[in-house]
Amino acid sequence: MIRYLLPATVFVVLVVFLAVGLNRDPTRVPSPLIDKPAPTFALPLLKNPDQTLTHRDLQGEVSLINVWASWCGGCYEEHPILVALARSHQVPIYGLNYKDQRAKAMEWLEEYGDPYAAIAFDENGRVAIDWGVYGAPETFVVDRQGIIRYKHIGPLTAEVVQDTILPLVSRLQDG
Amino acid sequence: MIPEIGQFALSIALCLALLQGVMPLAGAQLGRSDWMAVAQPAARGQFLFVVIAFGCLTYAFIVHDFTVLYVWQNSNTALPLHYRISAVWGGHEGSLLLWALVLTAWTFAVTLFSRSLPAEFRARVIAVMGLVSIGMLLFMLATSNPFERVFPAPAEGRDLNPLLQDPGLVVHPPMLYMGYVGMSVAFAFAIAALLGGHLDAAWARWSRPWVTAAWVFLTIGIMLGSWWAYHELGWGGWWFWDPVENASFMPWLVGTALIHSLAVTEKRGAFKNWTVLLAILAFSLSLLGTFLVRSGVLVSVHAFANDPARGIYILMFLTVVVGGSLLLYAWRAPRVGSGGTFEPISRETALLVNNILLVVAAATILLGTLYPLFLDALGLGKISVGPPYFAAVFVPLMLPLVFLIGVGPLARWKQARIGELAYRLRFVLIAAIALGMLVPLTVAGMNTILVAVGITLGAWATISAIVNLAAYVQRAHRPWPRALAGIPRGIYGMTCAHLGIGVFIVGVTLTSAFEVERELRMAPGDATELAGFAFQFHGVRQVEGPNYMARQGRFEVTREGEAVATLRPEKRIYRVQTSPMTDAAIDSSFFRDLYVALGEPLDRGAWGVRLYYKPFVQWLWLGPLMMALGGLLAASDRRYRVTARQHAGLRGDAASVPTSTAPSPGGA
Amino acid sequence: MTPKRKRKLTLIVLLVLSVGTATALALYAFQQTGSLLYFYRPSQVYAGEAPQGRMFRIGGLVVDGSVKREADGLTVRFELTDNAATIPLVYTGLLPDLFREGQGIVAHGRLGEDGLFRAEEVLAKHDENYMPPEVTESLKAAGNKHPAYVPQGKP
Numbered sequence: 002m003i004r005y006l007l008p009a010t011v012f013v014v015l016v017v018f019l020a021v022g023l024n025r026d027p028t029r030v031p032s033p034l035i036d037k038p039a040p041t042f043a044l045p046l047l048k049n050p051d052q053t054l055t056h057r058d059l060q061g062e063v064s065l066i067n068v069w070a071s072w073c074g075g076c077y078e079e080h081p082i083l084v085a086l087a088r089s090h091q092v093p094i095y096g097l098n099y100k101d102q103r104a105k106a107m108e109w110l111e112e113y114g115d116p117y118a119a120i121a122f123d124e125n126g127r128v129a130i131d132w133g134v135y136g137a138p139e140t141f142v143v144d145r146q147g148i149i150r151y152k153h154i155g156p157l158t159a160e161v162v163q164d165t166i167l168p169l170v171s172r173l174q175d176g
Numbered sequence: 177m178i179p180e181i182g183q184f185a186l187s188i189a190l191c192l193a194l195l196q197g198v199m200p201l202a203g204a205q206l207g208r209s210d211w212m213a214v215a216q217p218a219a220r221g222q223f224l225f226v227v228i229a230f231g232c233l234t235y236a237f238i239v240h241d242f243t244v245l246y247v248w249q250n251s252n253t254a255l256p257l258h259y260r261i262s263a264v265w266g267g268h269e270g271s272l273l274l275w276a277l278v279l280t281a282w283t284f285a286v287t288l289f290s291r292s293l294p295a296e297f298r299a300r301v302i303a304v305m306g307l308v309s310i311g312m313l314l315f316m317l318a319t320s321n322p323f324e325r326v327f328p329a330p331a332e333g334r335d336l337n338p339l340l341q342d343p344g345l346v347v348h349p350p351m352l353y354m355g356y357v358g359m360s361v362a363f364a365f366a367i368a369a370l371l372g373g374h375l376d377a378a379w380a381r382w383s384r385p386w387v388t389a390a391w392v393f394l395t396i397g398i399m400l401g402s403w404w405a406y407h408e409l410g411w412g413g414w415w416f417w418d419p420v421e422n423a424s425f426m427p428w429l430v431g432t433a434l435i436h437s438l439a440v441t442e443k444r445g446a447f448k449n450w451t452v453l454l455a456i457l458a459f460s461l462s463l464l465g466t467f468l469v470r471s472g473v474l475v476s477v478h479a480f481a482n483d484p485a486r487g488i489y490i491l492m493f494l495t496v497v498v499g500g501s502l503l504l505y506a507w508r509a510p511r512v513g514s515g516g517t518f519e520p521i522s523r524e525t526a527l528l529v530n531n532i533l534l535v536v537a538a539a540t541i542l543l544g545t546l547y548p549l550f551l552d553a554l555g556l557g558k559i560s561v562g563p564p565y566f567a568a569v570f571v572p573l574m575l576p577l578v579f580l581i582g583v584g585p586l587a588r589w590k591q592a593r594i595g596e597l598a599y600r601l602r603f604v605l606i607a608a609i610a611l612g613m614l615v616p617l618t619v620a621g622m623n624t625i626l627v628a629v630g631i632t633l634g635a636w637a638t639i640s641a642i643v644n645l646a647a648y649v650q651r652a653h654r655p656w657p658r659a660l661a662g663i664p665r666g667i668y669g670m671t672c673a674h675l676g677i678g679v680f681i682v683g684v685t686l687t688s689a690f691e692v693e694r695e696l697r698m699a700p701g702d703a704t705e706l707a708g709f710a711f712q713f714h715g716v717r718q719v720e721g722p723n724y725m726a727r728q729g730r731f732e733v734t735r736e737g738e739a740v741a742t743l744r745p746e747k748r749i750y751r752v753q754t755s756p757m758t759d760a761a762i763d764s765s766f767f768r769d770l771y772v773a774l775g776e777p778l779d780r781g782a783w784g785v786r787l788y789y790k791p792f793v794q795w796l797w798l799g800p801l802m803m804a805l806g807g808l809l810a811a812s813d814r815r816y817r818v819t820a821r822q823h824a825g826l827r828g829d830a831a832s833v834p835t836s837t838a839p840s841p842g843g844a
Numbered sequence: 845m846t847p848k849r850k851r852k853l854t855l856i857v858l859l860v861l862s863v864g865t866a867t868a869l870a871l872y873a874f875q876q877t878g879s880l881l882y883f884y885r886p887s888q889v890y891a892g893e894a895p896q897g898r899m900f901r902i903g904g905l906v907v908d909g910s911v912k913r914e915a916d917g918l919t920v921r922f923e924l925t926d927n928a929a930t931i932p933l934v935y936t937g938l939l940p941d942l943f944r945e946g947q948g949i950v951a952h953g954r955l956g957e958d959g960l961f962r963a964e965e966v967l968a969k970h971d972e973n974y975m976p977p978e979v980t981e982s983l984k985a986a987g988n989k990h991p992a993y994v995p996q997g998k999p
Contacts, residue, residue: 005509008453009502012460016495018546019467021553023487100946126908126946130925520854532858536866543870547880558883560901562952565880568873573866695937697917756941775938778917784938 034149039066039141040131044121047098047106054095054121060147063173065094065140065166067117068129070101071109073137079156080113086162087116092170096120099129099137142166144173179244182232183323189225189280190313192218196283196306200299204372212299216287219302222309223280230277233322234264243329246270246322252335252752254723262346263336268486269322271349275466276312278350278357279305286361286386293382300368301361308360311493319486335723335752344404352397352424356462358390359427362434363459366452367501370508375448380441383455385816387438388669391431392807398424399800407762412693412771412788414796417566422545423465426538430458433534435807436527444589446517446524449509450531456505460498461538467494468545519591526584533577540569578633578681581674582640586647604643608636616689630685638678645671666813673806680799686792695775699782707789709770710734715781716747716774724750726759729783731772733763743772769793881952889955890929896955899964902931903950911945924949924961935963942968 034040043055059066067083069076087094096117098106103122110117123129132141133152142151151169153161196218203211233246237260242248250263250270265274283305290298316322339345365383369375401424406414415421434454441451467490518524544561551559586600612632616624648667652659692707700715714730726748733740743761750757760773768791775784874880883901884894894900907930910923919936922945933951943949943966953963 005449005506008457009499009506012498012502015546016491016499018550018553019491019494022549023491130905130908130946133926517850520850525854528855529858532862536862540866540870540873544873560881560883562878562881564876564878565873568876568879569866569869572869695918758941773938778913782917784918786938 034133035152037149039143039147039149040128042121042128042131044097044123044128047096047103047120047122050103050122054119056147058119059095059143061145063092063145063170064118064143065092065170066097066132066143067094067141068097068099068132068134068137068139070099070137071105072101073099075156076138077113079138079158080116082157082159082162083116084114091167092174093118097129097132097134098122099134100124100126140166142169142173178232178235179241179323179325182229182236183317183321185225185228185232186313186317186323189222189229189276190310190317192222192225193306193309193313196222197303197310198306200303200306201371204296204299204303209295212295215299215302215306219280219283219287219306222306223284226273226277226280229323230264230273233270233273234261236323237261237264240333242331242333243325243327244322245324245326248326248330248333250334250336252333252723254751255333255336255341256722258346259336259341262340265349266336266340266345269316269320271353272312272316272320273322274350275353275357276309276316278353279309279312279360282354282358282361283309286364290382297368297372297374300371301364304364304367305360308364308497311497315486315489315493319489332752335750338724338748338750338753338755338757339408341723341750342404342408344400344408348397348400348404351393351400355390355392355394355397355431356424356427356465358386358393359431359455359459359462361386361390362455363501366455367504370452370501370504373508373511375452375512377442377445380438380448380451381816384435384438384442385811385813387431387434387455387458388807388811391428391435392804392811394424394428394431395800395804395807398428399797399804403797406793407760409758412691412760412773412786412790414687414793417544417563419545420465420469422541422566423461423468426541426545427458427461427465429534429538429541430454430461433531433538434458436534437531440524440527444518444524447528447531448512452509452512453505454531454535456498456501457535460494460501461542463490463494463497467491518589521587521592521594523584523587523589523592526580526587530577530580530584533573533580537570537573540573541566544569575629575633578637578677581637581677582644585644585670585674586640600643600647601640604636604639607639608632611635624689627685627689630681630689634678634680634682634685636678637681638675641671641674641678644674664813664815666810666815669806669808669810669813671806672809673803676799676802676804676806678799679795679802683792683795683799687790687796690791691793692789694787696785696787697778697782698785699780702782704787706787708735709740709789711772711787713783713785716777716783719746721748723752724748724757727774727777729772729774729785731761733770741770743770745772745774747774747776764794766794767791878952883950885926885928886924886931887926887928889931889961894955896957899952899954901950901952902933902961903948904931905948906943906945908945924951931961932959933961933963935966937966939966940968944968 039056039059041056043053046052046054065086083094086092094117096119098120100123106120106122121128126134138156140153140157141149144150150173151166153166157166195214199211199218200215203209203214233244235241236244236247237251238257240247240251240253242251246267246269250267251260255263263270265271283302286302286305290301293301362383365379365386369379398421401421402414405416406412434451437447437451437454440447467487544565547561548559551557582601582604583597586597609632612628612630612635615631616627645663645667648663649656649659652662654662694704694706696704698704698713700713703710703712705711710733712732712734714732716727716729719726719728726746728744728746731743731745733743741763743763745761746759748757748759749755758773758775760771762772763770768789771788771790773786775786777783878899881899881901882894883903886902886904888894889902894902902924904924904926907923907925910921912921913919914921916936918938919934920939921932921934923930923932925931933953935951935953940949947968950967951961951963952965952967953961955961
């Protein structure tokens with residue numbers, strides 16, 4: 002009897018490992034920036050090149066930083082969610098316009114709506130590199146002290162906003 | 177409307193699968209023939225409704241119905257019709273639908289060709305397949321509905337992944353799935369036999385043609401995948417030991433073991449427990465392959481979206497199906513008798529060693545595939561297991577296996593004599609070794625041990641297969657044309673498959689030893705020489721495909737001044753997905769391929785270019801084709817059809833079965 | 845010996861032999877160069893955690909503007925970063941289709957004493973969120989009015 006149970010036993014061990022493996026994403030590279038102060042930057046605003054947005058503007062209030070571009074399909078996908086979130090006035094959203102052209106970006110906002118409190122224009126993507134951006138879209142949660150608390154890679158979904166980002170934001174706002 | 181019909185059809189199919197999975201099983205247990213009778217109509221109905229669902233999705237692709245999320249994700253108005261049809265299984269949801277279609281098609285085939293089986297057994301087989309189908313259909317409807325709508329409807333689709341826009345990918349997945357899922361028939365036979373407590377020679381005989389048929393599809397599927405990687409990925413490689421490739425190779429190895437062990441169980445009544453375990457393992461590994469590909473636990477070039485919800489579902493499904501059947505095995509197998517006895521030197525032993533080698537090979541590949549997962553789960557760092565591991569572990573295991581190809585078929589059942597075997601095979605051995613020495617010395621002027629060993633093994637497999645066939649002719653004591661005609665197809669099948677292995681080994685040896693690769697910068701007008709062929713580059717020009725733009729290079733290949741071929745490799749950019757793709761140009765012939773791929777544009781019209789001379793590379797696909805043909809011959813052997821009609825009188829207890837007095841045909 | 849016992853003995857001998865061989869083979873195979881490749885991030889390499897002279901994998905983003913081609917057209921030098929540290933790499937050969945500045949890649953190779961990583965193989969990650977803007981521009985020019993959709997969840 003015992004030896005006939007051997008295949009089943011081996012299988013159980015295998016399943017345990019597979020279950021553990023499922024909860025780990027092998028492609029994920031942990032962001033070294035979580036719980037670190039947001040990298041310093043100073044960029045011209047998209048809509049008004051004479052003014053700048055800097056890392057100091059992010060301090061004092063919990064905020065979202067959304068990396069986007071008019072050429073980016075995922076941004077188009079998540080855009081309605083950002084617009085709805087902005088309308089609810091729960092948290093200000095700053096945009097980091099990434100490797101884009103000013104005119105195209107403005108046209109894009111015209112067409113699909115502008116959820117952003119302010120948009121920094123990162124033409125060559127240097128600041129995005131400092132922020133560890135892999136590609137657009139990405140969204141960061143930054144707390145009152147200007148420390149990055151969370152990073153979401155890829156388009157936001159309603160679930161991510163409801164289940165992860167908003168609870169985190171309200172905790173940070175209360176704390 | 178059509179997509180809703182498709183989804184509705186899937187729901188009905190699920191209901192029918194429930195009926196098909198539960199009623200006949202209960203009926204067989206309680207001895208109620210009216211419940212058991214549900215199996216056939218339910219299975220056929222389920223097949224019909226899955227066909228309808230599949231048709232609906234195909235229709236949505238053909239008419240560009242982008243309101244269907246899946247169509248939007250995987251198609252485009254510029255996509256040619258044949259790729260729109262193959263796009264049906266180009267993504268996650270659709271390939272599950274194909275899986276379900278193939279499963280119900282196999283079940284349908286079982287209802288057609290199993291009328292002579294005892295009613296109870298047949299009901300159980302169909303029910304087990306129904307249970308598997310419940311799992312797949314539920315998975316699809318719960319987590320991966322291919323008919324999900326998207327509002328508002330996008331005007332244009334995202335297009336099919338360019339990597340999949342290739343003729344190889346049109347047929348590769350269906351073939352592979354026919355193989356994967358075909359193993360479910362053997363699995364269902366095994367479970368039904370365990371449930372009924374009748375593991376005997378008759379069971380083995382019923383299973384054999386099904387296993388062989390599934391194995392044929394799996395062989396062709398893997399071969400097509402390799403062929404696709406060779407000409408589409410642009411690296412000139414044909415096997416990468418990628419997790420997904422391994423996932424298809426493991427069931428193949430175990431399936432090969434199963435084919436051989438079924439022979440022993442049928443002829444000698446031995447290895448019954450082992451055979452049943454192999455049947456369970458072959459299908460379990462197919463399911464594991466599905467899990468690995470679908471869940472994203474492993475990084476792979478083929479891996480689909482990483483969706484933990486899907487992964488958890490498949491893992492649960494895997495646990496229930498595999499865990500359940502292994503427990504059933506542990507419970508039932510001890511009661512199965514051990515069957516005929518045999519001596520250490522016998523055909524049984526040869527086949528047993530064959531089985532052990534194949535299963536150990538599959539196990540080491542499984543270890544290598546999952547090792548990164550184990551280490552990561554234990555927090556020991558992120559690693560990847562590369563091809564050197566697989567080559568180092570796999571090749572040594574195959575050496576004795578190839579040796580057995582020559583010995584096994586000539587060895588007698590029960591007890592063989594070494595002297596006789598050595599006598600019969602002495603010339604084969606001498607010839608094989610002579611060829612192995614000769615080829616590297618004369619043909620290419622290269623003398624490597626690897627080539628010598630490879631050629632020796634290839635020659636050994638080939639010549640011994642022919643000698644073995646000759647032995648059958650000799651034993652028939654008839655003039656050879658009549659003797660040949662009298663040999664059963666199963667023997668021809670075995671010979672053909674073993675010849676295919678010889679061809680494959682020769683191909684692998686010569687390709688890897690004598691291939692010449694060069695990467696270089698070429699400006700228009702530049703010429704270079706590779707393995708006696710002169711390649712002249714004539715620059716690139718813009719060309720336009722239906723849904724891509726490409727820069728197409730032109731290379732004139734000459735040999736000693738005579739034109740050999742014009743090769744036109746392309747660098748494509750697909751309009752919608754915008755990913756660049758390398759499309760290699762290949763001039764194939766029986767003894768060599770010339771392969772050109774464009775790298776990237778450099779300064780002043782020059783390009784980075786990759787050139788290959790690959791001798792005997794076509795043999796890599798010719799070999800598996802011969803194996804598949806051999807399987808086809810074996811599966812169509814007359815005796816399976818005859819016994820099907822004769823109700824396999826071997827079964828002792830079958831009261832419902834008319835007794836047959838005819839002797840078992842086809843003696844081999 | 846009775847036939848049954850003989851058979852049992854054969855089985856046991858075969859089993860022990862095969863399991864032993866398999867274990868030995870697997871252990872031997874794991875020792876082969878390139879069999880087991882550990883993965884390091886540039887900051888780990890920078891911190892000296894990666895071995896010198898042994899093959900390993902490094903993954904990160906190609907630093908914008910760092911890609912330099914040598915005169916032969918095939919040798920490429922570039923820098924790889926994880927935004928915490930940057931490591932220089934050199935590679936001779938054709939780069940994969942998806943290799944781009946700013947794109948995530950994985951390279952196999954060895955770290956030299958000079959701190960230069962000599963790559964023997966470069967693989968571009970199929971990062972589904974990233975699309976080089978230049979390409980999108982050229983495509984839009986080709987007549988796609990809508991912002992192109994980025995593929996997701998593809999093999």
